[in-house]
Amino acid sequence: MTKRRYRIDIAYDGTNYAGWQVQPNGVTVQEMLQKALTRLTAAKVKVHGSGRTDRGVHARKQVAHFDLAGPRNTVALRRGLNGVLPPDIRVLAVRRVSSEFHARRSAIGKEYRYFIWNAEEVPPELRLYRTRVRVSLDIDRMRKAAKRLVGRRDFAAFTANPSRPVASTTRTLEELRITKKGPEIVIVAKGEGFLYKMVRSLAGFLVRVGTGDEEPSETAQIIESRVRTSRVKTAPPEGLFLWNVRY
Amino acid sequence: MTKRRYRIDIAYDGTNYAGWQVQPNGVTVQEMLQKALTRLTAAKVKVHGSGRTDRGVHARKQVAHFDLAGPRNTVALRRGLNGVLPPDIRVLAVRRVSSEFHARRSAIGKEYRYFIWNAEEVPPELRLYRTRVRVSLDIDRMRKAAKRLVGRRDFAAFTANPSRPVASTTRTLEELRITKKGPEIVIVAKGEGFLYKMVRSLAGFLVRVGTGDEEPSETAQIIESRVRTSRVKTAPPEGLFLWNVRY
Numbered sequence: 001m002t003k004r005r006y007r008i009d010i011a012y013d014g015t016n017y018a019g020w021q022v023q024p025n026g027v028t029v030q031e032m033l034q035k036a037l038t039r040l041t042a043a044k045v046k047v048h049g050s051g052r053t054d055r056g057v058h059a060r061k062q063v064a065h066f067d068l069a070g071p072r073n074t075v076a077l078r079r080g081l082n083g084v085l086p087p088d089i090r091v092l093a094v095r096r097v098s099s100e101f102h103a104r105r106s107a108i109g110k111e112y113r114y115f116i117w118n119a120e121e122v123p124p125e126l127r128l129y130r131t132r133v134r135v136s137l138d139i140d141r142m143r144k145a146a147k148r149l150v151g152r153r154d155f156a157a158f159t160a161n162p163s164r165p166v167a168s169t170t171r172t173l174e175e176l177r178i179t180k181k182g183p184e185i186v187i188v189a190k191g192e193g194f195l196y197k198m199v200r201s202l203a204g205f206l207v208r209v210g211t212g213d214e215e216p217s218e219t220a221q222i223i224e225s226r227v228r229t230s231r232v233k234t235a236p237p238e239g240l241f242l243w244n245v246r247y
Numbered sequence: 248m249t250k251r252r253y254r255i256d257i258a259y260d261g262t263n264y265a266g267w268q269v270q271p272n273g274v275t276v277q278e279m280l281q282k283a284l285t286r287l288t289a290a291k292v293k294v295h296g297s298g299r300t301d302r303g304v305h306a307r308k309q310v311a312h313f314d315l316a317g318p319r320n321t322v323a324l325r326r327g328l329n330g331v332l333p334p335d336i337r338v339l340a341v342r343r344v345s346s347e348f349h350a351r352r353s354a355i356g357k358e359y360r361y362f363i364w365n366a367e368e369v370p371p372e373l374r375l376y377r378t379r380v381r382v383s384l385d386i387d388r389m390r391k392a393a394k395r396l397v398g399r400r401d402f403a404a405f406t407a408n409p410s411r412p413v414a415s416t417t418r419t420l421e422e423l424r425i426t427k428k429g430p431e432i433v434i435v436a437k438g439e440g441f442l443y444k445m446v447r448s449l450a451g452f453l454v455r456v457g458t459g460d461e462e463p464s465e466t467a468q469i470i471e472s473r474v475r476t477s478r479v480k481t482a483p484p485e486g487l488f489l490w491n492v493r494y
Contacts, residue, residue, distance in 0.1 A: 082368065
Protein backbone atom coordinates (compact mmCIF):
# COMPACT_ATOMS: atom_id res chain seq x y z
CA MET A 1 0.00 0.00 0.00
CA THR A 2 1.27 3.48 -0.85
CA LYS A 3 2.58 5.34 2.15
CA ARG A 4 1.73 8.97 2.68
CA ARG A 5 3.92 11.42 4.53
CA TYR A 6 2.68 13.65 7.34
CA ARG A 7 4.27 16.57 9.10
CA ILE A 8 3.42 17.16 12.77
CA ASP A 9 4.11 20.27 14.82
CA ILE A 10 4.38 19.43 18.51
CA ALA A 11 4.97 21.23 21.78
CA TYR A 12 6.26 19.61 24.93
CA ASP A 13 7.15 20.21 28.53
CA GLY A 14 10.55 18.47 28.66
CA THR A 15 10.66 18.24 32.48
CA ASN A 16 9.85 14.54 32.65
CA TYR A 17 11.61 13.36 29.48
CA ALA A 18 15.12 12.17 28.69
CA GLY A 19 15.10 14.47 25.66
CA TRP A 20 13.72 13.97 22.18
CA GLN A 21 15.53 10.94 20.84
CA VAL A 22 14.73 7.33 21.77
CA GLN A 23 17.39 5.99 24.12
CA PRO A 24 17.74 3.11 26.58
CA ASN A 25 17.69 5.20 29.77
CA GLY A 26 14.47 7.07 30.28
CA VAL A 27 11.33 7.91 28.37
CA THR A 28 11.70 10.28 25.40
CA VAL A 29 9.31 12.42 23.38
CA GLN A 30 10.05 10.58 20.11
CA GLU A 31 9.22 7.30 21.83
CA MET A 32 5.92 8.66 23.20
CA LEU A 33 4.90 9.84 19.72
CA GLN A 34 5.83 6.53 18.10
CA LYS A 35 3.84 4.61 20.73
CA ALA A 36 0.85 6.91 20.30
CA LEU A 37 0.94 6.42 16.51
CA THR A 38 1.18 2.66 16.93
CA ARG A 39 -1.79 2.72 19.26
CA LEU A 40 -3.84 4.68 16.71
CA THR A 41 -2.78 2.85 13.56
CA ALA A 42 -1.74 -0.60 14.81
CA ALA A 43 1.44 -0.18 12.72
CA LYS A 44 5.06 0.36 13.66
CA VAL A 45 5.79 4.00 12.87
CA LYS A 46 9.16 5.78 12.90
CA VAL A 47 8.99 9.47 13.75
CA HIS A 48 11.77 11.70 12.37
CA GLY A 49 12.34 14.98 14.23
CA SER A 50 13.93 18.19 12.99
CA GLY A 51 16.69 17.52 15.49
CA ARG A 52 17.19 16.41 19.06
CA THR A 53 16.51 18.31 22.22
CA ASP A 54 18.35 17.39 25.42
CA ARG A 55 16.97 15.97 28.64
CA GLY A 56 14.77 18.57 30.34
CA VAL A 57 14.63 20.97 27.37
CA HIS A 58 11.16 22.12 26.29
CA ALA A 59 9.62 22.83 22.89
CA ARG A 60 7.02 25.39 21.88
CA LYS A 61 7.33 24.00 18.38
CA GLN A 62 9.23 20.92 17.31
CA VAL A 63 8.54 19.50 13.85
CA ALA A 64 8.63 15.86 12.80
CA HIS A 65 7.47 13.66 9.94
CA PHE A 66 6.31 10.07 9.58
CA ASP A 67 4.75 7.85 6.91
CA LEU A 68 1.43 6.04 7.18
CA ALA A 69 -0.24 3.59 4.87
CA GLY A 70 -3.60 4.66 3.47
CA PRO A 71 -5.36 8.03 3.62
CA ARG A 72 -5.86 9.75 6.98
CA ASN A 73 -7.92 12.68 8.09
CA THR A 74 -5.36 15.08 9.56
CA VAL A 75 -7.77 16.66 12.07
CA ALA A 76 -8.79 13.21 13.33
CA LEU A 77 -5.11 12.25 13.52
CA ARG A 78 -4.27 15.34 15.61
CA ARG A 79 -7.20 14.77 17.96
CA GLY A 80 -6.51 11.05 18.17
CA LEU A 81 -2.87 11.64 19.07
CA ASN A 82 -3.76 14.24 21.69
CA GLY A 83 -6.24 11.76 23.09
CA VAL A 84 -3.59 9.13 23.78
CA LEU A 85 -0.57 11.37 24.51
CA PRO A 86 0.02 12.64 28.06
CA PRO A 87 -0.82 16.33 28.71
CA ASP A 88 2.86 17.36 28.64
CA ILE A 89 3.09 16.56 24.91
CA ARG A 90 0.62 18.25 22.54
CA VAL A 91 0.23 17.91 18.81
CA LEU A 92 -0.45 21.42 17.49
CA ALA A 93 -0.96 20.53 13.83
CA VAL A 94 -0.84 17.60 11.44
CA ARG A 95 -0.63 18.13 7.69
CA ARG A 96 -0.13 15.96 4.65
CA VAL A 97 3.20 16.75 2.95
CA SER A 98 5.02 15.58 -0.16
CA SER A 99 7.31 12.58 0.20
CA GLU A 100 10.22 14.98 -0.42
CA PHE A 101 9.61 16.69 2.90
CA HIS A 102 12.09 15.70 5.60
CA ALA A 103 11.78 17.25 9.07
CA ARG A 104 15.55 17.51 9.51
CA ARG A 105 16.91 17.92 5.98
CA SER A 106 14.20 20.30 4.75
CA ALA A 107 14.60 22.64 7.74
CA ILE A 108 16.20 25.96 6.77
CA GLY A 109 16.44 27.45 10.23
CA LYS A 110 15.65 27.15 13.91
CA GLU A 111 14.81 29.48 16.73
CA TYR A 112 15.59 28.78 20.37
CA ARG A 113 14.64 30.92 23.35
CA TYR A 114 16.46 30.78 26.65
CA PHE A 115 14.47 32.15 29.60
CA ILE A 116 16.18 33.60 32.67
CA TRP A 117 14.44 34.88 35.80
CA ASN A 118 16.82 37.41 37.32
CA ALA A 119 15.60 37.65 40.90
CA GLU A 120 15.86 36.05 44.30
CA GLU A 121 12.93 33.69 43.65
CA VAL A 122 11.19 32.42 40.49
CA PRO A 123 7.36 32.62 40.55
CA PRO A 124 6.29 29.07 41.52
CA GLU A 125 4.32 28.42 38.31
CA LEU A 126 7.46 29.17 36.27
CA ARG A 127 9.92 27.22 38.42
CA LEU A 128 10.40 24.41 35.88
CA TYR A 129 10.62 26.75 32.85
CA ARG A 130 12.99 29.51 33.87
CA THR A 131 16.63 29.51 34.94
CA ARG A 132 17.06 31.49 38.11
CA VAL A 133 19.99 33.90 38.24
CA ARG A 134 20.18 35.75 41.54
CA VAL A 135 23.08 38.09 40.73
CA SER A 136 21.79 41.16 38.90
CA LEU A 137 22.66 40.89 35.19
CA ASP A 138 23.93 43.83 33.14
CA ILE A 139 21.94 43.58 29.91
CA ASP A 140 24.05 46.16 28.05
CA ARG A 141 27.17 44.06 28.60
CA MET A 142 25.31 40.91 27.46
CA ARG A 143 24.10 42.68 24.31
CA LYS A 144 27.65 43.81 23.48
CA ALA A 145 28.92 40.23 23.73
CA ALA A 146 25.91 38.91 21.77
CA LYS A 147 26.70 41.27 18.89
CA ARG A 148 30.18 39.74 18.65
CA LEU A 149 28.77 36.20 18.48
CA VAL A 150 26.42 36.78 15.55
CA GLY A 151 27.61 35.70 12.09
CA ARG A 152 29.24 32.73 10.39
CA ARG A 153 31.85 31.46 12.83
CA ASP A 154 33.57 28.38 14.13
CA PHE A 155 31.65 27.77 17.38
CA ALA A 156 33.91 24.96 18.67
CA ALA A 157 34.33 26.93 21.93
CA PHE A 158 30.52 26.94 22.37
CA THR A 159 29.68 23.26 22.03
CA ALA A 160 30.11 20.18 24.19
CA ASN A 161 31.61 16.90 23.04
CA PRO A 162 28.85 15.38 20.96
CA SER A 163 27.97 11.68 21.13
CA ARG A 164 28.70 11.60 17.39
CA PRO A 165 31.56 13.77 16.04
CA VAL A 166 30.51 16.49 13.57
CA ALA A 167 32.23 17.29 10.27
CA SER A 168 32.41 21.00 10.99
CA THR A 169 31.82 23.26 13.98
CA THR A 170 31.17 26.27 11.77
CA ARG A 171 27.62 27.59 11.93
CA THR A 172 25.80 30.78 11.02
CA LEU A 173 24.21 32.49 14.01
CA GLU A 174 21.72 34.80 12.30
CA GLU A 175 20.43 36.54 15.38
CA LEU A 176 21.21 36.64 19.11
CA ARG A 177 18.84 39.10 20.68
CA ILE A 178 18.35 39.80 24.38
CA THR A 179 15.10 41.19 25.74
CA LYS A 180 14.27 42.17 29.30
CA LYS A 181 10.87 42.77 30.87
CA GLY A 182 10.97 43.10 34.64
CA PRO A 183 12.97 40.16 36.04
CA GLU A 184 12.55 38.12 32.85
CA ILE A 185 15.46 38.04 30.43
CA VAL A 186 15.04 36.17 27.15
CA ILE A 187 17.89 35.22 24.83
CA VAL A 188 16.53 34.63 21.32
CA ALA A 189 18.89 32.63 19.07
CA LYS A 190 18.17 32.10 15.38
CA GLY A 191 20.32 30.20 12.92
CA GLU A 192 20.32 27.66 10.14
CA GLY A 193 21.56 25.05 12.58
CA PHE A 194 23.10 24.68 16.02
CA LEU A 195 25.83 22.49 17.48
CA TYR A 196 25.31 20.13 20.44
CA LYS A 197 24.51 22.25 23.54
CA MET A 198 25.39 25.41 21.60
CA VAL A 199 22.45 27.55 22.75
CA ARG A 200 22.98 26.60 26.39
CA SER A 201 26.70 27.39 25.99
CA LEU A 202 25.93 30.79 24.47
CA ALA A 203 23.46 31.45 27.31
CA GLY A 204 25.96 30.29 29.93
CA PHE A 205 28.64 32.59 28.54
CA LEU A 206 26.26 35.56 28.26
CA VAL A 207 25.24 35.10 31.91
CA ARG A 208 28.92 35.25 32.93
CA VAL A 209 29.28 38.46 30.91
CA GLY A 210 26.16 39.84 32.59
CA THR A 211 27.48 39.15 36.08
CA GLY A 212 30.82 40.76 35.24
CA ASP A 213 32.86 37.53 35.27
CA GLU A 214 33.72 37.96 31.57
CA GLU A 215 34.33 41.04 29.43
CA PRO A 216 32.27 41.55 26.24
CA SER A 217 35.51 42.56 24.52
CA GLU A 218 36.98 39.09 25.08
CA THR A 219 34.23 37.36 23.13
CA ALA A 220 36.18 37.32 19.84
CA GLN A 221 39.21 35.84 21.57
CA ILE A 222 37.13 33.02 23.07
CA ILE A 223 35.52 32.25 19.69
CA GLU A 224 38.93 32.28 17.97
CA SER A 225 40.49 29.94 20.56
CA ARG A 226 38.16 27.20 19.22
CA VAL A 227 38.61 25.43 22.55
CA ARG A 228 35.87 24.83 25.04
CA THR A 229 37.00 25.95 28.50
CA SER A 230 35.32 26.60 31.85
CA ARG A 231 34.86 30.25 30.77
CA VAL A 232 31.89 28.97 28.81
CA LYS A 233 29.37 27.25 31.08
CA THR A 234 26.46 25.14 29.86
CA ALA A 235 23.35 26.87 31.21
CA PRO A 236 20.76 24.49 32.76
CA PRO A 237 18.18 22.83 30.45
CA GLU A 238 14.99 24.06 32.14
CA GLY A 239 15.32 27.60 30.70
CA LEU A 240 15.60 26.39 27.11
CA PHE A 241 12.76 26.12 24.58
CA LEU A 242 13.01 25.05 20.96
CA TRP A 243 10.70 27.84 19.74
CA ASN A 244 10.32 27.32 16.01
CA VAL A 245 11.64 25.38 13.02
CA ARG A 246 11.56 27.11 9.64
CA TYR A 247 11.02 25.35 6.30
CA MET B 248 7.92 38.71 75.75
CA THR B 249 6.91 41.47 73.35
CA LYS B 250 5.61 40.18 70.05
CA ARG B 251 6.69 41.81 66.82
CA ARG B 252 4.61 41.85 63.66
CA TYR B 253 5.91 40.78 60.27
CA ARG B 254 4.45 41.15 56.82
CA ILE B 255 5.22 38.45 54.23
CA ASP B 256 4.67 38.61 50.47
CA ILE B 257 4.21 35.15 49.02
CA ALA B 258 3.64 33.57 45.64
CA TYR B 259 2.13 30.15 45.07
CA ASP B 260 1.17 27.64 42.47
CA GLY B 261 -2.34 26.75 43.67
CA THR B 262 -2.62 23.52 41.64
CA ASN B 263 -2.05 21.20 44.58
CA TYR B 264 -3.77 23.23 47.33
CA ALA B 265 -7.31 23.40 48.61
CA GLY B 266 -7.05 27.19 48.51
CA TRP B 267 -5.60 29.64 51.00
CA GLN B 268 -7.55 29.09 54.18
CA VAL B 269 -7.04 26.20 56.59
CA GLN B 270 -9.87 23.69 56.24
CA PRO B 271 -10.50 20.05 57.12
CA ASN B 272 -10.41 18.67 53.56
CA GLY B 273 -7.09 19.13 51.86
CA VAL B 274 -3.84 20.95 52.42
CA THR B 275 -3.94 24.76 52.21
CA VAL B 276 -1.33 27.47 51.71
CA GLN B 277 -2.09 29.11 55.07
CA GLU B 278 -1.55 25.76 56.78
CA MET B 279 1.78 25.22 55.00
CA LEU B 280 2.99 28.66 56.10
CA GLN B 281 1.90 28.11 59.70
CA LYS B 282 3.65 24.75 59.79
CA ALA B 283 6.82 26.23 58.29
CA LEU B 284 6.82 29.03 60.89
CA THR B 285 6.31 26.54 63.69
CA ARG B 286 9.21 24.47 62.39
CA LEU B 287 11.45 27.54 62.34
CA THR B 288 10.39 29.13 65.62
CA ALA B 289 9.08 26.18 67.66
CA ALA B 290 6.01 28.32 68.43
CA LYS B 291 2.41 28.11 67.34
CA VAL B 292 1.96 30.91 64.79
CA LYS B 293 -1.28 32.14 63.24
CA VAL B 294 -0.89 33.58 59.73
CA HIS B 295 -3.47 36.19 58.62
CA GLY B 296 -3.88 36.60 54.87
CA SER B 297 -5.20 39.58 52.90
CA GLY B 298 -8.07 37.32 51.90
CA ARG B 299 -8.80 33.80 50.70
CA THR B 300 -8.10 32.32 47.34
CA ASP B 301 -10.10 29.29 46.16
CA ARG B 302 -8.92 25.76 45.50
CA GLY B 303 -6.61 25.75 42.47
CA VAL B 304 -6.21 29.53 42.25
CA HIS B 305 -2.62 30.84 42.07
CA ALA B 306 -0.92 33.90 43.53
CA ARG B 307 1.87 36.02 42.13
CA LYS B 308 1.58 38.11 45.28
CA GLN B 309 -0.48 37.31 48.32
CA VAL B 310 0.24 39.26 51.52
CA ALA B 311 -0.06 38.02 55.10
CA HIS B 312 1.04 38.99 58.58
CA PHE B 313 1.97 37.15 61.76
CA ASP B 314 3.47 37.91 65.17
CA LEU B 315 6.64 36.42 66.59
CA ALA B 316 8.23 36.77 70.02
CA GLY B 317 11.69 38.30 70.07
CA PRO B 318 13.68 40.02 67.32
CA ARG B 319 14.18 38.24 63.98
CA ASN B 320 16.39 38.89 61.02
CA THR B 321 13.95 39.26 58.12
CA VAL B 322 16.36 37.99 55.47
CA ALA B 323 17.11 34.89 57.56
CA LEU B 324 13.38 34.43 58.10
CA ARG B 325 12.67 34.56 54.35
CA ARG B 326 15.46 32.13 53.55
CA GLY B 327 14.53 29.85 56.42
CA LEU B 328 10.90 29.72 55.30
CA ASN B 329 11.86 29.02 51.68
CA GLY B 330 14.13 26.28 52.96
CA VAL B 331 11.28 24.37 54.63
CA LEU B 332 8.41 25.27 52.27
CA PRO B 333 7.78 23.18 49.14
CA PRO B 334 8.85 24.72 45.79
CA ASP B 335 5.25 25.62 44.87
CA ILE B 336 5.10 28.19 47.69
CA ARG B 337 7.74 30.93 47.77
CA VAL B 338 8.24 33.77 50.23
CA LEU B 339 9.20 36.82 48.17
CA ALA B 340 9.77 39.24 51.04
CA VAL B 341 9.56 39.51 54.82
CA ARG B 342 9.50 42.87 56.54
CA ARG B 343 8.95 44.11 60.05
CA VAL B 344 5.76 46.19 60.30
CA SER B 345 3.98 48.16 62.98
CA SER B 346 1.47 46.28 65.13
CA GLU B 347 -1.26 48.36 63.45
CA PHE B 348 -0.64 46.61 60.14
CA HIS B 349 -3.27 44.01 59.30
CA ALA B 350 -2.98 42.07 56.02
CA ARG B 351 -6.74 42.12 55.41
CA ARG B 352 -7.92 45.30 57.11
CA SER B 353 -5.03 47.50 55.96
CA ALA B 354 -5.36 46.46 52.31
CA ILE B 355 -6.71 49.27 50.11
CA GLY B 356 -6.95 47.33 46.88
CA LYS B 357 -6.33 44.12 45.02
CA GLU B 358 -5.43 43.11 41.51
CA TYR B 359 -6.39 39.80 39.93
CA ARG B 360 -5.39 38.55 36.51
CA TYR B 361 -7.34 35.93 34.63
CA PHE B 362 -5.35 34.17 31.87
CA ILE B 363 -7.07 32.62 28.85
CA TRP B 364 -5.37 30.70 26.06
CA ASN B 365 -7.62 31.10 23.02
CA ALA B 366 -6.49 28.23 20.81
CA GLU B 367 -7.00 24.56 20.12
CA GLU B 368 -4.20 23.54 22.51
CA VAL B 369 -2.44 25.23 25.45
CA PRO B 370 1.39 25.07 25.38
CA PRO B 371 2.17 22.14 27.74
CA GLU B 372 4.20 24.24 30.21
CA LEU B 373 1.19 26.55 30.68
CA ARG B 374 -1.45 23.86 30.94
CA LEU B 375 -2.04 24.32 34.67
CA TYR B 376 -2.00 28.14 34.51
CA ARG B 377 -4.21 29.07 31.58
CA THR B 378 -7.87 28.45 30.85
CA ARG B 379 -8.27 27.05 27.38
CA VAL B 380 -11.04 28.53 25.24
CA ARG B 381 -11.22 26.93 21.79
CA VAL B 382 -13.93 29.15 20.28
CA SER B 383 -12.36 32.33 18.90
CA LEU B 384 -13.12 35.23 21.24
CA ASP B 385 -14.10 38.70 19.99
CA ILE B 386 -12.03 41.04 22.14
CA ASP B 387 -13.89 44.18 21.06
CA ARG B 388 -17.16 42.75 22.34
CA MET B 389 -15.49 41.73 25.61
CA ARG B 390 -14.06 45.23 26.04
CA LYS B 391 -17.48 46.80 25.49
CA ALA B 392 -19.00 44.61 28.21
CA ALA B 393 -16.02 45.23 30.53
CA LYS B 394 -16.55 49.00 30.26
CA ARG B 395 -20.11 48.54 31.51
CA LEU B 396 -18.96 46.53 34.53
CA VAL B 397 -16.47 49.09 35.85
CA GLY B 398 -17.60 51.35 38.69
CA ARG B 399 -19.36 51.13 42.03
CA ARG B 400 -22.15 48.59 41.56
CA ASP B 401 -24.12 45.86 43.24
CA PHE B 402 -22.36 42.75 41.93
CA ALA B 403 -24.87 40.22 43.38
CA ALA B 404 -25.24 38.73 39.87
CA PHE B 405 -21.47 38.15 39.75
CA THR B 406 -20.86 36.25 42.97
CA ALA B 407 -21.58 32.73 44.21
CA ASN B 408 -23.27 31.88 47.49
CA PRO B 409 -20.53 32.49 50.00
CA SER B 410 -19.96 30.16 52.96
CA ARG B 411 -20.53 33.20 55.19
CA PRO B 412 -23.17 35.76 54.08
CA VAL B 413 -21.86 39.26 53.36
CA ALA B 414 -23.39 42.52 54.58
CA SER B 415 -23.35 44.08 51.13
CA THR B 416 -22.72 42.92 47.58
CA THR B 417 -21.79 46.41 46.41
CA ARG B 418 -18.15 46.80 45.38
CA THR B 419 -16.09 49.26 43.37
CA LEU B 420 -14.49 47.71 40.32
CA GLU B 421 -11.80 50.27 39.52
CA GLU B 422 -10.51 48.68 36.36
CA LEU B 423 -11.41 45.76 34.10
CA ARG B 424 -8.92 45.73 31.26
CA ILE B 425 -8.52 43.10 28.57
CA THR B 426 -5.24 42.58 26.75
CA LYS B 427 -4.44 40.19 23.90
CA LYS B 428 -1.09 39.03 22.63
CA GLY B 429 -1.29 36.16 20.17
CA PRO B 430 -3.52 33.45 21.67
CA GLU B 431 -3.14 34.83 25.21
CA ILE B 432 -5.96 36.98 26.57
CA VAL B 433 -5.56 38.52 30.01
CA ILE B 434 -8.38 40.06 32.04
CA VAL B 435 -6.95 42.48 34.60
CA ALA B 436 -9.35 43.32 37.44
CA LYS B 437 -8.54 45.97 40.06
CA GLY B 438 -10.72 47.01 42.94
CA GLU B 439 -10.83 47.81 46.64
CA GLY B 440 -12.30 44.38 47.28
CA PHE B 441 -14.00 41.49 45.54
CA LEU B 442 -16.94 39.22 46.38
CA TYR B 443 -16.67 35.43 46.58
CA LYS B 444 -15.84 34.06 43.09
CA MET B 445 -16.44 37.53 41.62
CA VAL B 446 -13.39 37.62 39.31
CA ARG B 447 -14.11 34.14 37.94
CA SER B 448 -17.75 35.17 37.41
CA LEU B 449 -16.71 38.34 35.57
CA ALA B 450 -14.28 36.26 33.46
CA GLY B 451 -16.94 33.61 32.79
CA PHE B 452 -19.41 36.26 31.65
CA LEU B 453 -16.84 38.03 29.46
CA VAL B 454 -15.98 34.75 27.74
CA ARG B 455 -19.68 34.25 26.91
CA VAL B 456 -19.74 37.77 25.47
CA GLY B 457 -16.58 36.99 23.48
CA THR B 458 -18.07 33.83 21.96
CA GLY B 459 -21.27 35.69 21.01
CA ASP B 460 -23.51 33.95 23.56
CA GLU B 461 -24.21 37.26 25.32
CA GLU B 462 -24.53 40.82 24.05
CA PRO B 463 -22.33 43.57 25.56
CA SER B 464 -25.44 45.77 25.61
CA GLU B 465 -27.17 43.42 28.05
CA THR B 466 -24.48 43.80 30.70
CA ALA B 467 -26.31 46.58 32.56
CA GLN B 468 -29.50 44.54 32.66
CA ILE B 469 -27.67 41.54 34.15
CA ILE B 470 -26.02 43.72 36.79
CA GLU B 471 -29.34 45.37 37.66
CA SER B 472 -31.13 42.02 38.00
CA ARG B 473 -28.95 41.37 41.10
CA VAL B 474 -29.65 37.67 40.57
CA ARG B 475 -27.04 35.09 39.71
CA THR B 476 -28.22 33.02 36.76
CA SER B 477 -26.61 30.55 34.34
CA ARG B 478 -25.88 33.52 32.03
CA VAL B 479 -22.92 34.18 34.32
CA LYS B 480 -20.60 31.15 34.47
CA THR B 481 -17.80 30.72 37.00
CA ALA B 482 -14.62 30.42 34.92
CA PRO B 483 -12.26 27.60 36.05
CA PRO B 484 -9.72 28.34 38.82
CA GLU B 485 -6.50 27.47 36.95
CA GLY B 486 -6.54 30.69 34.90
CA LEU B 487 -6.78 32.94 37.97
CA PHE B 488 -3.89 34.65 39.76
CA LEU B 489 -4.08 36.99 42.73
CA TRP B 490 -1.56 39.43 41.25
CA ASN B 491 -1.09 42.15 43.85
CA VAL B 492 -2.41 43.55 47.11
CA ARG B 493 -2.10 47.29 47.68
CA TYR B 494 -1.59 48.97 51.06
